[in-house]
Amino acid sequence: MTFSREAVINAIGDGLLSFPITDFDSQGRFDEASYRKRLEWFISHEISAVFVAGGTGEFFSLSIDEYRDIVRVAVEVIDGRLPVIASAGLSVETGKAFAKAAEEAGADGILLMPPYLTECPQDGLVEYARQICDATAINVIYYNRGNGILNASSVQQLADHCPNLVGLKDGKGDIQALNKIVKTVGDRLVYIGGVPTAEIFAEAYVSIGVNTYSSAVFNFVPEMAVTFYKELRKGNKDVVKQITNDFFIPFVDLRDRKAGYAVSLIKAGAAIVGRPAGNVRAPLVMPTNEECLLLEALIKVAKKY
Numbered sequence: 063m064t065f066s067r068e069a070v071i072n073a074i075g076d077g078l079l080s081f082p083i084t085d086f087d088s089q090g091r092f093d094e095a096s097y098r099k100r101l102e103w104f105i106s107h108e109i110s111a112v113f114v115a116g117g118t119g120e121f122f123s124l125s126i127d128e129y130r131d132i133v134r135v136a137v138e139v140i141d142g143r144l145p146v147i148a149s150a151g152l153s154v155e156t157g158k159a160f161a162k163a164a165e166e167a168g169a170d171g172i173l174l175m176p177p178y179l180t181e182c183p184q185d186g187l188v189e190y191a192r193q194i195c196d197a198t199a200i201n202v203i204y205y206n207r208g209n210g211i212l213n214a215s216s217v218q219q220l221a222d223h224c225p226n227l228v229g230l231k232d233g234k235g236d237i238q239a240l241n242k243i244v245k246t247v248g249d250r251l252v253y254i255g256g257v258p259t260a261e262i263f264a265e266a267y268v269s270i271g272v273n274t275y276s277s278a279v280f281n282f283v284p285e286m287a288v289t290f291y292k293e294l295r296k297g298n299k300d301v302v303k304q305i306t307n308d309f310f311i312p313f314v315d316l317r318d319r320k321a322g323y324a325v326s327l328i329k330a331g332a333a334i335v336g337r338p339a340g341n342v343r344a345p346l347v348m349p350t351n352e353e354c355l356l357l358e359a360l361i362k363v364a365k366k367y
């Protein structure tokens with residue numbers, strides 16, 4: 063951990079957050095050299111923290127050995143210039159193991175993913191998160207998504223119990239429920255927008271005081287992603303509307319063609335802009351050639367910004 067808790071809270075609470083895809087070679091193995099170049103390129107843009115092996119980074123498809131390499135490489139390349147956050151989760155025991163690996167590699171925090179597969183009662187989810195928080199000294203951001211959605215009183219319980227719980231990342235886009243969490247738990251936590259294609263929710267997020275989000279499209283159109291974020295924060299509704307109409311709405315339409323495209327299209331986009339990271343791993347699939355051509359046309363539009 064390079065940064066103080068306060069510095070991590072400041073970094074993740076204001077500014078654009080980036081979630082790099084994970085590079086695989088032609089055999090589907092983690093490609094360290096390519097990943098190093100990607101991270102260097104990432105931090106040459108205006109971002110405030112780097113979340114590695116996240117959803118966009120295919121955490122769900124990585125072995126713990128690959129994960130160790132990814133976090134080690136990220137901490138080396140970023141070299142204290144920005145906080146590095148890495149994912150953890152799946153079960154209490156694997157969650158603790160990932161958290162330990164992240165801590166040993168020098169990460170500044172973990173993004174705690176929902177449990178694997180099973181339905182989850184609220185008190186069980188609180189216990190899942192509590193045990194993983196208690197097992198690590200680094201910062202924890204809970205990812206409220208999938209089968210692991212915490213309600214406002216559960217978030218409050220966790221925040222009261224776990225001093226290292228610093229943030230909540232929304233992955234559902236239920237603004238009513240998120241607003242209740244924000245109003246109930248208040249400044250005790252930092253709130254991050256993180257539904258797939260976060261920008262499409264960004265205006266709603268800002269309206270309830272969620273001032274930052276994770277941008278997956280940053281992986282292939284970083285200038286546009288940064289412009290969108292800055293104009294949003296300045297309250298420049300015209301530019302936000304224009305980029306939403308020109309890029310995000312058609313992108314979301316393309317994304318909705320197949321489950322998992324929120325990640326697959328990002329890898330396809332990276333290849334189109336000359337920064338390939340290999341293919342996604344099963345159960346995800348890559349977009350078709352026709353879909354890649356549609357994406358290429360959208361990327362041309364994005365370059366205007």
Ligand SMILES: O=C([O-])C(=O)C[C@H](O)[C@@H](O)C(=O)[O-]
Binds near residue numbers: 119258
């Ligand atoms: O864990 C992750 O990779 C995400 O948060 C998902 C993306 O960054 C999501 O916010 C998006 O697709 O813009």
